[in-house]
Amino acid sequence: MLYIILPLAGLILGWILGWTIRWLYAKYQVKAAEQESVRIRQDAVKEAEAKKKELLLEAKDQIIREKNQQERETRERRAELQRYERRVVQKEESIDKKTNQLERIETTLVEKEKSFRVREAVLGKEEDRYRAELERISGLTRDEAKALIIRNLENEARHDAQALINKIENEANVTGEKKAREILVASMQRIAVDVTGEVTVTSVTLPNDEMKGRIIGREGRNIRALETLTGVDIIIDDTPEAVVISCFDPVRREIAKIAMERLIMDGRIHPARIEEIVAKVSKEISQRIFEEGERVLFDMGIHNIKTEGIRALGRLYFRTSYGQNVLSHSKEVALIAGGIASEVSVNKELVRRAALLHDIGKGVETDSDLNHAEIGMDMARKMGEDPRVINAIGAHHNDIEPTCIEAVIVQIADAISAARPGARRETIDNYIKRLENLENIATNFSGVDKSYAIQAGRELRIIVDDRCVNDEQSRVLAKQIAQKIETNLRYPGRIKVTIIRETRIVEYAR
Secondary structure: HHHHHHHHHHEEEEHHHHHHHHHHHHHHHHHHHHHHHHHHHHHHHHHHHHHHHHHHHHHHHHHHHHHHHHHHHHHHHHHHHHHHHHHHHHHHHHHHHHHHHHHHHHHHHHHHHHHHHHHHHHHHHHHHHHHHHHHHHHHOOOHHHHHHHHHHHHHHHHHHHHHHHHHHHHHHHHHHHHHHHHHHHHHHOOOOOOOOOOOOEEEEEOOOEEEHHHHHHHHHHHHHHHHHHOOEEEEEEOOOEEEEEEEHHHHHHHHOOOOOOOHHHOOOOOOOHHHHHHHHHHHOOOOHHHHHHHHHHHHHOOOOHHHHHHHHHHHHHEEEOOOOEEEHHHHHHHHHHHHHHOOOOOOHHHHHHHHHHHHHHHHOOOOOOOOOHHHHHHHHHHOOOOOHHHHHHHHOOOOOOOOOOOHHHHHHHHHHHHOOOOOOOOOOHHHHHHHHHHHHHHHHOOOOEEEEEEEOOOOEEEEOOOOHHHHHHHHEEEEEEEEHHHHHHOOOOOOEEEEEOOOOOOOOOO
């Protein structure tokens, strides 16, 4: 029993002792924490006081700096005000001086005005006396004399003005003709286009006469196939070693010519081979047309032309007019027109564009009965061209009235290109004979006094006797002459018939 009580008592005693030690240690820690807290509070108070003193010092320094800044600004403002005051005082003194001068001047002017009034009254009396004396001597009143002087001055001014106008008109005529000649010569000298007129060949050379039979084929099937596929007429006659191709369309004629040459070289001539060759050549010619159109546009520096316009230009490569290649002619007209435009300060690009497209109607595939200028106008309008370009195309043969200077320049350039020596191969005899026939048709009608074929035979101007033909008969006469020209003559395009009837009254002063 004792062995149990003693350990238990020791355990209880140890527990009490341990608890007492922990309580004492905890009390010690509390006391130490209180002391630490007191110390931290004291340190915080000291630090706060130090910070307070530092802030007060900084505030005092800031106040001192601001005070100094305000004092400096105040001194500057005070100095500036003093300068303004001095300037105001100086201006006031200057104004006072000027005021005194003006008062003295005013006094002087008042005195002079009084003197002038006195003199004016005296001179007025003298003037009235002199005027009365002059009216007595001349026998004219003042108003009558004034009217006479004005009338004399007016006559002299009119005479001088008319003389000046006549002088200016004469000088303008002389210098204008000289300047126009210089512009045309300078433009023509800058032409850099091939002047050799190309002519589409319409005959094909054969290696021998036996080839004619092969071209005709059994029962004529080969020649029928070739004519049907190309749309041309093939003429085989007694001409040795040659076949003639006839067609109004130069492109078809070119296709037929090349196809026949290839068939002759190939040696295989039968309808299937003919169809194959014609299809291939047609495709090549179509591509060549487009390339020729693009080439001339590139050479002339012209852009934004639609595909149908490029093809129409390319077709001009195969078209000739009096032996002159139409595409070369169009290019030449564009160069001449561009030169003239540069000389007279007109839009060069627009003029060259209009000049290049002026004959584009000749390259349009159409069954219309309109002439090439009207067809070209319609095409240019569809392509969205400038109205000045459209007017230039329609007016280059005077089918419509030119409404802009660009159209007039294109007319001039077209005439220069057509009239240039070597441009066209028509002989002078044929040309004169054609114009004489045109004039003779008109002169054979009753009432016709004179007739003149102008513009290379594109217009016939007829002067009638006003005593034999009245206005209504003039209209009938013009229609009759136009119908006779259509019946008796062959010509490209159309011919304009103009009847001129005038009444002249002549009297003689003896």
